[in-house]
Every structure is written in structure tokens, then in C-alpha cells.
Amino acid sequence: MSAPLTDRIRLHEHYFRPFLSREQLEVRVKELGMALHDQLAGANPCFVVMLKGAFVFAADLVRASRLEGEVCFVRTSSYSGTNTVGEVKLLIPPEAELVRGKDIVLIEDIIDSGYTMKAFLPILQQLEPRSITLVTLLHKPDAQRVEVPIDLIGFTIPTKFVVGYGLDYDGLGRNLPAIYQLDESY
Ligand SMILES: O=P(O)(O)OC[C@H]1O[C@H](OP(=O)(O)OP(=O)(O)O)[C@H](O)[C@@H]1O
Numbered sequence: 001m002s003a004p005l006t007d008r009i010r011l012h013e014h015y016f017r018p019f020l021s022r023e024q025l026e027v028r029v030k031e032l033g034m035a036l037h038d039q040l041a042g043a044n045p046c047f048v049v050m051l052k053g054a055f056v057f058a059a060d061l062v063r064a065s066r067l068e069g070e071v072c073f074v075r076t077s078s079y080s081g082t083n084t085v086g087e088v089k090l091l092i093p094p095e096a097e098l099v100r101g102k103d104i105v106l107i108e109d110i111i112d113s114g115y116t117m118k119a120f121l122p123i124l125q126q127l128e129p130r131s132i133t134l135v136t137l138l139h140k141p142d143a144q145r146v147e148v149p150i151d152l153i154g155f156t157i158p159t160k161f162v163v164g165y166g167l168d169y170d171g172l173g174r175n176l177p178a179i180y181q182l183d184e185s186y
Pocket residue numbers: 050051052053054076077078079084108109110111112113114115116117168
């Protein structure tokens with residue numbers, strides 16, 4: 001049997017405490033979906049999903065938006081454990097033919113230092129989309145090191161490492177239905 005969501009959990013050597021519940025996520029993702037629907041009314045966008053972390057959020061957001069459009073996946077990587085390694089690697093690039101001339105909804109799970117988006121946005125812009133709407137579920141403003149033009153934010157959160165709802169700690173935790181925050185008291 002799995003642990004109740006009120007309990008702290010352990011992933012590898014770290015403990016995490018409940019932070020955003022499944023219900024809070026559901027309500028906010030629906031609101032973001034409706035906001036996207038209003039902003040892009042009548043458009044036929046392409047949803048660009050940042051793997052791996054955004055896969056759960058994107059699945060819910062795309063459906064909540066009720067917008068018809070292609071979905072495409074890109075993959076960047078820059079974290080080892082709970083720290084950014086600074087260098088952003090592009091492991092799966094965007095499909096040029098799906099992006100050119102389209103209204104892009106760029107879906108990210110978290111903007112922390114901002115380095116990932118700072119590196120990726122010019123790559124996307126080179127493919128000449130009509131517009132880019134950047135949506136992030138989580139934003140850590142106090143951790144941000146570089147400017148990023150964010151259009152929609154789910155939750156503004158403190159500078160603490162979080163897991164769940166797609167986000168991992170060294171490969172674990174992506175399957176958790178809620179979001180947990182690193183508990184440094186252990
Ligand atoms: O604003 P930043 O400090 O750059 O951090 C944000 C990025 O970090 C995570 O990706 P990660 O590189 O861990 O890859 P993953 O999505 O495959 O877990 C997350 O999914 C964001 O893409």
C-alpha cells in the first residue's frame with residue numbers, strides 16, 4: 001500500500017514533505033488551461049513539451065486547454081541530483097516542420113535558474129514560429145539567474161528542491177501525484 005499524501009517520503013538519501021496537493025494542482029492546471037484557451041482562441045497551436053519533467057503537467061494542460069493542435073516533444077538536461085550543472089544539453093531537438101509559422105505553447109514544469117529556457121528559447125526562435133507562449137507550472141523567482149519571458153505561471157514557490165507530478169530527484173519521484181519539497185531537517 002502507498003503512503004498517505006500527508007506523510008513525508010524518502011527518495012534515495014533525502015526526505016521530502018508534502019507541498020502542493022493533487023487537488024491544488026488539478027484546480028490550478030484547469031485555470032491555466034482556460035487562460036490558454038482564452039489567449040489563443042481560434043488558433044491551432046503546437047504544444048512543445050519539455051521532457052522529461054513536463055510530461056505529466058503537459059498531459060493535463062493540453063486537455064484542460066481544449067485547444068486543437070499538434071504536440072511535439074523536446075528534451076534538455078542540465079541537472080544532476082538537486083543542482084544545475086550549468087551546461088544545458090539539447091538531447092531531443094524540436095521538429096522544425098511542426099514549429100515554423102505556428103503559435104507555440106511551450107510547456108515547462110519548472111523555471112529555477114532560468115538557464116534551460118535561456119538556452120532553449122533561441123533554438124525555438126530560429127525555427128520562426130508565429131508566436132511563443134511560455135507556460136511553467138512552477139517558478140522560483142528568488143533562484144532565477146537570467147531573464148526569461150514567462151507568460152503563465154502555475155505557482156510561485158520558494159528556492160527549495162521539489163519533486164513529483166513529473167519532476168524527479170535522480171530518476172525517482174516523477175510518478176507522485178502531488179508535489180513534495182526537500183526537507184532539510186533530516
Ligand atoms: O531553470 P533551470 O535551473 O534551468 O531548471 C529548469 C529545468 O530543470 C529541469 O530539467 P532537468 O535538466 O532536470 O531535466 P528533466 O526535465 O529531464 O528532469 C526542469 O524540467 C527544467 O527543464
